[in-house]
Amino acid sequence: MAGTTTGIPRDVTQNHTKGGVGESTLRPDGTLKVTGEFAYSSDMWHEEMLWGQVLRSTVAHAEIVSIDTSEALKVSGVYAVLTHEDLPAAKNYGMEFQDTPVLAYGKVRHHGEPVALVAADHPETARRAAAKIKVEYRELPVITDEASATAPDAILVHENRTDHAFAHVTHPNIVHRQPIIRGNAAEAAKRADVIVKGEYTFGMQDQAFLGPESGLAVPAEDGGVDLYVATQWLHSDLKQIAPCLGLPEEKVRMTMAGIGGAFGGREDISMQILASVLALRTNKPVKMVYNRYESFFGHVHRHPAKLYYEHGATQDGKLTHVKCKIVLDGGAYASSTVSVVGNASSLSIGPYVVDDVEIEAIGLYTNNPPCGAMRGFGAVQACFAYEAQMDKLAAELGMDPVELRQLNAMEQGTIMPTGQVVDSPAPVAELLRRVKARPLPPERQWETAGESADVRALPGGLSNTSHGEGVVRGVGYAVGIKNVGFSEGFDDYSTAKIRIEVINGEAVATVHTAAAEVGQGGVTIHAQIARTELGVQQVTIHPADTQVGSAGSTSAGRQTYMTGGAIKNSCEIVREKVLEIGRRKFGSYHPAWANAELLLEGGKVVTDGGEALATIADVLEDQVVEVEEEFRHRPTQAFDIVTGQGNGHVQYAFAAHRAVVEVDTELGLVKVIELACAQDVGKAVNPLSVIGQIQGGTTQGLGVAVMEEIIVDPKTAKVRNPSFTDYLIPTILDTPTIPVDYLELADPNAPYGVRGIGEAPTLSSTPAVLAAIRAATGLELNKTPVRPEALTGTL
Amino acid sequence: MRVNFTVNGRPQEADDVWEGESLLYVLRERLGLPGSKNACEQGECGSCTVRLDGVPVCSCLVAAGQVEGREVVTVEGLAEFAKEREAHSGCASGACGTSIDEAKRWEAKPAQDSQTGEGVELSPIQQAFIDAGAVQCGFCTPGLLVAADEMLERNPSPTDADIREALSGNLCRCTGYEKILDAVRLAAARQGEAV
Numbered sequence: 003m004a005g006t007t008t009g010i011p012r013d014v015t016q017n018h019t020k021g022g023v024g025e026s027t028l029r030p031d032g033t034l035k036v037t038g039e040f041a042y043s044s045d046m047w048h049e050e051m052l053w054g055q056v057l058r059s060t061v062a063h064a065e066i067v068s069i070d071t072s073e074a075l076k077v078s079g080v081y082a083v084l085t086h087e088d089l090p091a092a093k094n095y096g097m098e099f100q101d102t103p104v105l106a107y108g109k110v111r112h113h114g115e116p117v118a119l120v121a122a123d124h125p126e127t128a129r130r131a132a133a134k135i136k137v138e139y140r141e142l143p144v145i146t147d148e149a150s151a152t153a154p155d156a157i158l159v160h161e162n163r164t165d166h167a168f169a170h171v172t173h174p175n176i177v178h179r180q181p182i183i184r185g186n187a188a189e190a191a192k193r194a195d196v197i198v199k200g201e202y203t204f205g206m207q208d209q210a211f212l213g214p215e216s217g218l219a220v221p222a223e224d225g226g227v228d229l230y231v232a233t234q235w236l237h238s239d240l241k242q243i244a245p246c247l248g249l250p251e252e253k254v255r256m257t258m259a260g261i262g263g264a265f266g267g268r269e270d271i272s273m274q275i276l277a278s279v280l281a282l283r284t285n286k287p288v289k290m291v292y293n294r295y296e297s298f299f300g301h302v303h304r305h306p307a308k309l310y311y312e313h314g315a316t317q318d319g320k321l322t323h324v325k326c327k328i329v330l331d332g333g334a335y336a337s338s339t340v341s342v343v344g345n346a347s348s349l350s351i352g353p354y355v356v357d358d359v360e361i362e363a364i365g366l367y368t369n370n371p372p373c374g375a376m377r378g379f380g381a382v383q384a385c386f387a388y389e390a391q392m393d394k395l396a397a398e399l400g401m402d403p404v405e406l407r408q409l410n411a412m413e414q415g416t417i418m419p420t421g422q423v424v425d426s427p428a429p430v431a432e433l434l435r436r437v438k439a440r441p442l443p444p445e446r447q448w449e450t451a452g453e454s455a456d457v458r459a460l461p462g463g464l465s466n467t468s469h470g471e472g473v474v475r476g477v478g479y480a481v482g483i484k485n486v487g488f489s490e491g492f493d494d495y496s497t498a499k500i501r502i503e504v505i506n507g508e509a510v511a512t513v514h515t516a517a518a519e520v521g522q523g524g525v526t527i528h529a530q531i532a533r534t535e536l537g538v539q540q541v542t543i544h545p546a547d548t549q550v551g552s553a554g555s556t557s558a559g560r561q562t563y564m565t566g567g568a569i570k571n572s573c574e575i576v577r578e579k580v581l582e583i584g585r586r587k588f589g590s591y592h593p594a595w596a597n598a599e600l601l602l603e604g605g606k607v608v609t610d611g612g613e614a615l616a617t618i619a620d621v622l623e624d625q626v627v628e629v630e631e632e633f634r635h636r637p638t639q640a641f642d643i644v645t646g647q648g649n650g651h652v653q654y655a656f657a658a659h660r661a662v663v664e665v666d667t668e669l670g671l672v673k674v675i676e677l678a679c680a681q682d683v684g685k686a687v688n689p690l691s692v693i694g695q696i697q698g699g700t701t702q703g704l705g706v707a708v709m710e711e712i713i714v715d716p717k718t719a720k721v722r723n724p725s726f727t728d729y730l731i732p733t734i735l736d737t738p739t740i741p742v743d744y745l746e747l748a749d750p751n752a753p754y755g756v757r758g759i760g761e762a763p764t765l766s767s768t769p770a771v772l773a774a775i776r777a778a779t780g781l782e783l784n785k786t787p788v789r790p791e792a793l794t795g796t797l
Numbered sequence: 798m799r800v801n802f803t804v805n806g807r808p809q810e811a812d813d814v815w816e817g818e819s820l821l822y823v824l825r826e827r828l829g830l831p832g833s834k835n836a837c838e839q840g841e842c843g844s845c846t847v848r849l850d851g852v853p854v855c856s857c858l859v860a861a862g863q864v865e866g867r868e869v870v871t872v873e874g875l876a877e878f879a880k881e882r883e884a885h886s887g888c889a890s891g892a893c894g895t896s897i898d899e900a901k902r903w904e905a906k907p908a909q910d911s912q913t914g915e916g917v918e919l920s921p922i923q924q925a926f927i928d929a930g931a932v933q934c935g936f937c938t939p940g941l942l943v944a945a946d947e948m949l950e951r952n953p954s955p956t957d958a959d960i961r962e963a964l965s966g967n968l969c970r971c972t973g974y975e976k977i978l979d980a981v982r983l984a985a986a987r988q989g990e991a992v
Binding site: 029040126459697 | 818825826829838841876917923933934961962965971972974
């Protein structure tokens with residue numbers, strides 16, 4: 003794992019405190035998770051608790067004529083049956099626009115929208131009672147794509163829009179539009195010796211986190227509610243929940259329950275308000291757990307997209323211009339579509355130098371399932387398309403696809419289409435070089451010493467569909483660029499409360515944040531940072547709740563930077579206070595207290611020369627130092643709504659992949675043999691977790707390439723495959739070896755030089771696999787996922 | 798109905814069980830053993846994997862009534878189960894498994910410190926999952942541990958293809974499986990050293 007480290011003012015990894023920044027310390031929740039003791043949101047239990055159940059719409063777009071709950075109320079064991087008429091306060095919520103009804107009123111806008119609620123003493127009782135609720139619908143035509151959404155006589159998915167994006171869209175069924183114009187693409191196109199055009203379709207991906215939406219709402223004596231849920235952002239939930247319950251925020255006390263994965267799918271509200279409404283109504287604790295079928299309706303998905311691209315280049319391979327239009331389907335409610343559009347637009351040409359661009363991204367309102375955050379957030383769809391274009395261009399020019407990319411690769415100092423200068427390392431060419439330099443895996447690995455093939459190494463695997471006949475290999479490359487953190491002028495901050503005290507003669511620290519541990523290992527690095535900054539061995543991670551300031555969302559690859567930064571910042575203030583106490587107490591004993599730079603290491607106050615002055619325990623005795631501070635990254639700007647210009651992003655992350663695939667061309671089956679990744683991580687705070695993030699992100703990209711898609715019927719806008727039987731995610735048999743090579747080129751603006759790592763590998767993985775399949779088969783393949791029928795021509 | 802069966806070596810009695818309830822529901826909601834996970838409840842993800850008379854099954858697909866009089870091992874009892882196996886047979890041949898009689902003699906001990914997990918004795922596969930970084934969100938982990946432990950009992954020196962085949966019924970969404978493979982290899986290697 004070679005790499006250089008620059009821009010870090012002081013090498014904090016070399017100290018005497020074990021388990022600090024840069025070490026592969028093990029998860030503090032590991033033991034609980036391997037023994038089954040870790041309490042996930044679906045594991046909550048309370049005396050006398052009821053079970054909540056949602057009734058969801060069976061049609062995608064309809065007026066609600068009537069709702070009859072009388073039969074449901076007669077079921078023995080049922081405590082409440084509620085419709086929108088029973089809601090205590092605000093009827094809508096939403097992260098960016100408050101356009102999402104808690105329970106549908108007037109009409110339903112997508113298949114699976116919540117219409118009514120039941121609380122009963124057994125989940126099956128609740129389900130059966132919900133089935134007895136009679137809802138009469140008057141169906142409306144469905145809006146399913148750009149043409150049906152923007153037709154002059156199109157039915158409006160939302161009438162009377164008042165949101166901030168409405169002023170600049172060309173049709174009320176467009177949520178948001180972000181053009182970017184830089185240079186003169188039309189003029190630059192005249193210099194192009196070669197122009198390639200392409201039209202690409204990206205399917206709807208599901209986050210498919212394994213822990214279902216779930217939680218427990220407990221009514222409190224003060225009329226408030228205590229809520230135990232799994233979410234990516236407690237404080238954003240709180241802001242949306244409290245108005246819908248008609249309660250002040252301080253009466254909605256939220257505690258993070260264990261989170262079974264998230265990947266963007268827990269950024270929006272799911273069951274939080276529904277369980278709380280039932281709990282307040284029945285005055286009993288209410289548990290809700292979606293099953294997998296309901297989970298497919300219970301959270302937003304990755305925006306499916308249509309992408310139209312034109313790339314031009316001179317004969318020697320220099321890009322002249324890029325024109326593109328990206329149409330993202332936001333579905334029935336806005337969720338984070340506005341921000342996804344901003345990302346898709348601003349990152350639409352990839353990590354390349356192009357001075358003349360004409361870009362437009364729009365997000366639609368349709369009657370398809372609502373779409374919002376998922377790992378890669380708008381950049382994934384674009385990367386799939388621009389990398390296909392780069393391969394097309396290379397083929398047209400007769401150039402090596404990696405060389406073409408390296409020739410046009412951005413670097414530190416490159417200007418983005420938005421006018422923003424990339425002001426920290428951008429080793430795009432180097433990442434490509436690294437994945438390309440790696441030896442290729444041996445061919446025909448299915449051949450064994452014996453006479454029969456090991457079918458497990460072949461496409462089709464244990465289905466025993468081939469012994470190597472018709473199997474061809476292909477190799478493909480891709481690279482991507484992803485922004486890190488919340489962009490476009492958002493006041494993005496995190497808060498850390500740090501406490502240091504002496505317990506049993508030893509200085510110990512407590513880290514309290516509201517950051518969501520979704521599996522990425524935030525809790526691991528929080529302790530590492532506290533050890534490094536405070537020189538203590540024992541660090542307690544306080545449960546995340548709303549009794550401390552917001553940590554922002556665990557998304558956009560931002561938590562190590564932001565909550566890591568907040569912990570570092572608060573620890574530095576704590577350290578100064580500890581040293582001040584020490585100076586007052588011991589300053590007269592040693593001149594170093596006044597003269598030297600002092601650190602906290604190995605439980606002691608030491609000079610920068612390594613001389614120990616006192617133990618932290620002796621400095622503090624029975625004093626407690628506690629600090630709660632907010633931490634912000636440098637401010638960003640909104641993108642100009644006409645030109646798209648603006649310093650909109652905080653930081654950029656880069657990853658490259660090489661995919662090696664084998665395709666059974668007769669049956670259209672693909673086996674990915676190896677999916678190598680190289681990524682710049684800035685600083686690997688925990689190398690083991692870094693590699694885990696890269697491999698996990700890579701695998702989600704692989705899923706999109708060959709199997710994952712929520713299929714929505716274009717005639718009815720109904721979801722056809724809401725189950726793990728029909729929506730496939732990669733198993734251990736589908737997932738290849740994923741060698742990881744990471745660089746540590748520090749971002750001088752970021753704490754420890756870190757660069758957000760979770761998202762970038764999800765971008766380039768998909769187009770690398772597509773490129774490899776194209777290389778193997780010679781087919782064009784402009785759609786994800788690549789299904790067998792696309793490879794055998796039986797579509 | 799009432800269901801009597803043995804869980805992690807202890808006789809259990811579940812009352813008022815509705816006939817449609819799964820073993821998974823009874824474990825999680827009636828017996829206070831939520832370690833077996835409810836990720837899909839349709840037999841696709843393996844997160845609810847337990848051993849029923851020694852055989853790994855998706856407990857979401859087993860009707861509670863089917864376990865009457867039978868032996869169930871869940872992730873909560875895995876450490877003790879592995880320890881007993883080690884003590885009574887060692888099972889290096891790869892073909893022995895744990896007999897019903899043996900299974901009946903042991904009982905899972907409660908964790909010493911369930912808050913932090915400190916002081917808890919783990920089975921080799923549990924420890925290997927932690928050490929290799931095979932745990933992220935952890936929701937797939939209990940099912941994978943039960944499945945991987947059973948595979949190592951049958952096949953103490955698995956090839957990568959063997960591991961992939963044995964764990965192909967367990968979905969993980971976080972790790973990309975590489976660290977899970979590492980963990981199983983590590984557990985097998987440690988088990989080999991110990992023999």
